[in-house]
Each structure stands twice: as C-alpha cells, then as structure tokens.
Amino acid sequence: MMVGCRRRRGPIEVRRPASAGETPAEARQTAKTVPPWRISEYEFVKGTLIDAATFERAVRLARRSNVTPRDVLISNGWVRPEDYSRAQARTSAAEFIEQRGGEPHEPAPRQPAPRAPRSRIRRTHAERPMDDAIHGLARRFPGESAGQGLIPAQRYGLALIFAAICISGFLAPIATLLVLAAIATLFFGLVVALRLIACINLIVALPMEWMRRKRPRIADADLPVYTILVPLFEERAVLSQLTQALSRLDYPAARLDIKLIFESVDPDTLAYAETLGLPPNFEFIVVPDRQPRTKPKAVNYALHFARGDFVVIYDAEDQPDPGQLRKALDAFASGPPNLACVQARLTIENAPENWLTKQFAIEYAALFSGILPTLQRLGLPIPLGGTSNHFRASALKWLGAWDAFNVTEDADLGMRLYRHGYICRMLDCETSEEAPCSFKPWLYQRTRWLKGWMQTYFVHMRAPLKLWRQLGTGRFLGFQVMVGGLIFSALVHPLFYALIALKISTGTPFFDPSGVLGLHVWLLALFNVAVGYLASMALCLITLRRGNARLALHILFMPAYWLLISLAAYRALLQLITRPFYWEKTEHGVSRMTPSR
Template identity: 45%
Template sequence: MGAARTLVAVATLAYLAAVAYRLLCVRHGTSSAGAVQVSDAEALALADDELPAYTVLVPAYREPEVIGQLVGNLGRIDYPEHKLEVLLLLEEDDDVTRAAVAEVALPAQVRVLLVPDGGVRTKPNACNWGLLQAGGELVTIYDAEDQPDPLQLRRAAVAFRRLPADVVCVQARLSYFNSGQNLITRWFALEYVTWFEHLLPGLVALKAPIPLGGTSNHLRAAALKGLGGWDPYNVTEDADLGLRIARAGLKTEVLASVTLEEANSDFVNWVKQRSRWYKGYLQTWIVHNRHPLRLIRTVGLKGYLGFTLFVAGTPLLAALNPVFWYLAIVWFVAEPAAVGALFPGFVYYPAMVCFVAGNFAMIYAGLVSARAAKRHDLLLAALTFPAYWVMMSLAAVKAVVQLVLQPSYWEKTTHGLSGVEAASTGKAAHV
C-alpha cells in the first residue's frame, strides 16, 4: 500500500505541474508578441530575383485519392517558378499512388522522386531522401492533402530576412477545412486553435524547446542539413527536430500564415493517428534523455522541465487518466477504505485541485482560445472537451503498448474521408 500511495502522490504532483505549465504557456502566449506578421503587401514587395530558392518536400504514401487535390493546391502557391522546386516523394513500391500521379498533369516545378526500398518506411526517411537532393536555400514540408496559404512561402522568406540568423525555423499555423464535419473534427480544430493561438507562442516566449508540427515548418536548409535532417526511426520526427534545434542553441518562431489540413473525422482513424503522435513524443523524450545532464546543460533546467512536461507528460498523463477516473468513480459510488488510503490529506487536496480547478482551467483555456481566434463555432466543443480527453487516453494507452512492441511502426492515417475541400485558398490565410 505504501508503494501505491507514493505512486499516486508522484502522479498527482505531475498532474499539478503539467496543468500549471500549460496555464503558464497560455498566459505568456496571450501577452507575448505572438506570431511573426508578414502582410500581403510585404510578401509581394520582394522582387522575384530577391527571393531565395525554395524546396517543398511532399511525402505521399498510398494516397491516390488526394493527388488531384494536391496538384491544385500546389498550383496556387505564389512563388516564381524558377525559384521553386517541389519534390513529390513516393515510395518505390507504392504502385497505386504512382499510377494516380501518372494520370495528372504536374506543374512544371514538381519533380517526382522515388524513395528506394530498404530501411524503414517512414515520412522522415522519405524527407531525408528528398533533402539529399534539395537545391533550395529554404525548405518546407507539406502533406499531400495540405492547402497552404498561397503566399506562405513568400511570407516565410520575408520573415527569415527580418529575423536573426539563429532563427532557423518558422512554424506556420495549422487549421482544418472540415472542422464542422462532426464533433470529433470540432474537438480536433479546438485543440489546434489552442495550440497555435496560445500554447505554441507561449513556449516561444518562455524560450522552451518547440515540438514542431509535421507540416508547414519552414527551415534554413543549411541549418537543417547541419542538424542531420530528420530521425528516420522517430514517428513524430517534427517534435524530435524541434528539440534538436533547441539543443543546438538555435531558435524557432511562429509564422502568421495558415495551412489547412483535413481533420480526422473517424474515431478509429483518429486513434491510430494520435497514438502514433504520442508514441513519437515518448520516443523523443527517451532518446534525448540518454544523457539527461547533457540535455539540461544545452536547453537549461527550465527548458528541460518544459520539454518533459509537454513531450513526456502529455502522453503519459493521458495514459494514466483512466486509472484516476476509475478511482474517482469507485470512491464516489462506494467509498472503499482501500481507495481512501491512497489519498491521505497531503495528496487528497492537491488531487481535488487537479480534478476541479485543473479541469475547469483547461476547459476555460479552450474557450479563451476559441474566442481569441473568433471561432464561435467551437464554443460547444470547448464545453464538451472532457469527452475528447477519453479519446486521448485510449490513444495514449495504445501508444505505450506499441512503443514496447512496435517502436518504429508508422501507423498510416487515411485521408480523403471528409468529402469536402476548403472553399478557397485563393485568399491568403493570414492570421
């Protein structure tokens, strides 16, 4: 019983720390300068010859259903053709996607590269193959279904001219074109709104390591190559790269430009995607903690605690949630002495703060983020967000199990389930 009581006390302390850190991020994200702003006029002011060469990496695997959409989205990018190369990265054995690509007329700046068989079949492995052949001064990644702001490359180029040389990455914001499809997509959209409106700017303001998004992170190619590209075995290579940027003493900023993606609308498909993200977060934390003192020296104690609370704490605490939900239900129903013994006064009261004030604070943060983004359609999703936490916990448990049994297995997310596309990306999403 003593060991169980100690574990409950440690978990309660971790919950308190995670909630406090997220609220600190929201506070700093609200009060900070926020994202780097580049107006349409500024983005268009640079003459074509002043713009840097740009490489866009587009990895696609078994996604024939979005190739037509991909071609249309690439065609809307406003960047001089002679300065832009788009590398469409296809796996050598992906016959269905290769057949779909062969049936469409690709823009002149798009080049198909076949990733050779052998090694792991992951998105970062494909991107590393593309990076080897990338000729751009700047590099970004778009997923096959992405609908980026047409001026995003120009905005990023202007931002890099304006920012210090140690800023090697600008992360554009992500949102969803099908957020109104069902309640799952609304929850997903609210999560992204909270992340890009407050949490990510808060991490930047706190000078903490930034877990990058898997798409629309724009990087100085020389710095990316100097960092060794992406970890091909990590299934959230973006989070890993964000930490390696911080460890190298380099910086990431947020760019006020939006890429629209397809929100996962199917429960099973969502769990597959989220469990992969959580597994990758755990991989990242474990790999970089092989030498924890060295990590603390490079990112600082504050950065290390933030990295741990976000990257390890998010999946681990989500996986623990069902245990504490079960204990709470059993206590309220029957008040067994065994459960009471796990929560002596010095644990019980902090646990109640987590249960009542912590949950309220997280719901309130969602409401604040929805209001700040003027997304009134997400207010109901914010009020029902605890149901989304149940989905997160299922995905987290799956991630922990898969981390042990299949650590480098890339669980494929199915796209094209929404049946809709963004109404228009012709007007730049600049928020």
C-alpha cells in the first residue's frame, strides 16, 4: 500500500503456488489453532486468483499467525488487493442472484470492507501529523528540543569563558596552559578509564543474566504487529537490496507493517520503488516538504501512521540479521518493565575496501562491541546508533519520539530515555551497513554526527542541576564522559601535535622545561595522548579478535584517523553556529564490495 499514490491496475491473474511444505512443529501449531473464521468464506479465490496449493498454504499460515487468509494472501503479495476485492464482489453478486433472482443490488460483503486508503487519511489530516513531527517534542517536554539552539545563559556563559581564556592567556600564558591541561587531563582521564573498563569487561566476557536465558520461540499467532521505519532520500541505488533484506526477516508478513518513507522532493526514488512490485505490507509514506528537512522529522511523520506495538528504524543500506525482530522481542520479554529500547550491533560490510573503511570498521567494533556493552553493564546512558533501534511504540510516542531539529537524533533519544526513567540494552544481533568509501562523504557524515552530539550536549546541559537530579550522579558523569568527552577530545587532540610542530619548527621547547609549571604542562599533555592511544588501541584489538582480526595491524594508523575526526569536529562547530539544522546527505550504494543480493 502507498500513501498518496494510486494502486496498480491490471488483469486478474492466477498466481502459482507458494511453497506448500510445512515442518512438523508448524503442523502441530496449525492443528492447535482454532481460527475465528470459516475456510468457506475465502474459497472464492481458489481457482480464480490462486491455485489450491497456494490457498491451503495461506490457510495454514493464517491459522498460525492468528490472522485471516486474506491478510496472508495480500501481505505476501500472492494476491493484489484490488483483484481480491473484485473477485469478492463478483462472488457476492453471484450468490445474491442465485438466492433472490434478478439483478444484484449492492450486496453486503461477506467480511468487513477494507479500510479507507491511508492516503485519504493523510490528505485529510496532513497538517496535524506534520506539525507533531516538527514541534511535538518541544510541546511535550519544553527545553528538550534543539530547535531553539543555545539558550541565553549558555551563550553568555560560553562568551565569558572564551573571554577569560583570552585575557588569562595574555597575562599568564604558562599558568593558563596548566589550567587548560588540567581540565583536559580530567576529561581524558575519565574517557581513558571508560576504555580500560571496557577492555576488562571484554576480557572477562561474562554474559549478562538476561542474555543467558533461553526463551522458547514465540508462536506466530502470538507475535505482535511490528512496524519498520525506513527513511529514504535519493536511495535508488540500494532500494532493491533493502527490500530483499526486509523480505528475509523471520517474521510473518501479515504482522509486518513496513513504512518506506520518501521525501516529496525526491520523486525518482519513489517512482523506482513503484516498479519493484512490493507486497502491500510495504507502505509508502510521502513526507511533505517542510523545514527542517531531516531524518528525524521524516520518521516522526511516518510514526503517526504506524500500527505496530514495536517499532524499529533501519537505514537504506542496512542488512539486518533475519532473526533480529524475534531476538528483540525476546530481549523485551526478558527485560524489566522500563526497558524501552534495544540496540543491535552495527558492522561494516565493506571494511577491507580501503584505509578509510578499515578505520571505520575498527571504530565501529570498539563502539558496538566494547564501549556500549560496558555502558550497559555500568548502568550508564547508552547513546543509540542511528539504525537498528527497536522500541516499545508506547514508550517512544510518550517520549515525543525523535527531535526533528537534532541531526544525531539517536544519541539524543538515548539520553531522553534515561532522563524519563527508561533504559536501553544492547541486542546480541547484527546489522551490516556500508561505510563511506571516500574522504568527502566521510567528512560530511562525520561533521553531521559531531554537530548532533554538540546539539545533544548543549540541549541536555541547559539545566545541569535538573539533569543531575533526573539521572543521578553516576549517569550524569557518564553523560559528561561519553558525550562531552567525545566532543572535547576531538577538539583538543590536534593541539598536542601543534605543540610538537612548534617545537620542531623553532628548534627549542615550547616552554622552558626547567620551569616547574612548563614541565607539568608538557608532561600532562604527553600523558593524556600516550595513555589515550594505548587504551584505545587495546580496546580495538580486543574487539577485533571477535571477527575482524585481519584489521588488527591497521590499529597503528588510528592517530591519523583521529586527526581527521578533529577536522570534522571543527567543521561541525562552525556549522553549529551557521547551519545548525542542515543535514548533509551520505550517499549509499557506491562501494565496490557491496555484494549483489
């Protein structure tokens, strides 16, 4: 089904049989299920739209999934909705004539009429979901949206700090350097401590109790409706691979509510999607062109039409593990009542392509296999990845969903979960995706990420005492380390190399090492960088042993990669001032190593 577009028309055709095979377990489940419908109500499709084998398969699937044969036939693409309706109308008319004689007079259908097309609902009420998508969070939780930028107190405070550094640097440069180095040491020390704890956590490798529990497979009839949100903008190159990956998910098609989300200014991707012949459980949502033109605004808009009890978001290039939805449901069932989100691991499928993709893969391994599981074990807030986040729909909507103005809406939402009493856990399941293959796309993507982390930090630090009360001391410090420390490290890191370059260019130390203050500044800077490098490399080495050991040698080149991250950080800082809501698009489907699917 597509919102805002007409259905395909064409002659009714008899479809060839689906696989009629059924495992013994499936047969037992089917035999136990007593459906609230009669087979005879649906036999009119047999021989006209499908053959007997396909009809019998549809009946078995309907019993197992606790839905009607109509739902199975349409959601699997075995029968088109318009063909089903025409055949049903002809059958009803024939029965009416046989029983009463004469011409038919609008016979009542044998089952409830299909719902009005979703496109009518959206056209009628388009303003409200769009307004909620943009401003819903700010109305529900004033002060938690990035839309207003820095508040006056933050602007004045930053200006005052900058002025103080300039004045003190002019009057007492060495003392100023010492103070700044001490502050840097504090941040770096906490970041290094987190990485060392992550190393210990991985070495011990103790699985958490909830991950050790083996739960029986949920019967298809007991599975909830699961909504999949996939925002798409200029993604024609990967759309076919995406839909194939979603079709491989181990979940009944009749209980999947898949929303492909298109921008109204991108008709090419929408037109291509219409040619793929997708089954009706793929619904096309066309987002009106309103500012800000961001991914979170688009998924907020589509969430208005979601039918599922659970919601997951995927990116266009994602290839999720087929069992991911069921594993997410198991995690929710095993977790506490306030578990609102589970995050799957992200891996890079084109890691060996070049130096940049190798560094990207190393970085992802450390983050999703090392840092984030450690944050979970410590009970600290988990900044979500931008994809493969599974949510309880009720909790997501209560929170106001994503911030339409934050360009890393995932990290922000992870923080808001914890602020309002929810928690997040890591999911022992993977989604593979494509890393940028060249410098320019990588720089654009990393700039957007760092700009969004800056937005997230400033939004949640508008009222530090309130944040402290909501999170508690431990989680408040965790936020400072994970979000504030990442930004601070990226901005300060190049200064160490600037000191070295200055020393080499002048042939003398930047300051007199015989002076106590000067020596302390130099030693602090050296300690920060050396220990930070060693802890990060150790963490990466441990995480790579679990599947990407061939990249281990490239850990030695991480310092150069971090300098590129610093370049992106300064570019992000500039954009935060000049273009805070600008979304720099990452092009997908360009890797030479992306396998054909």
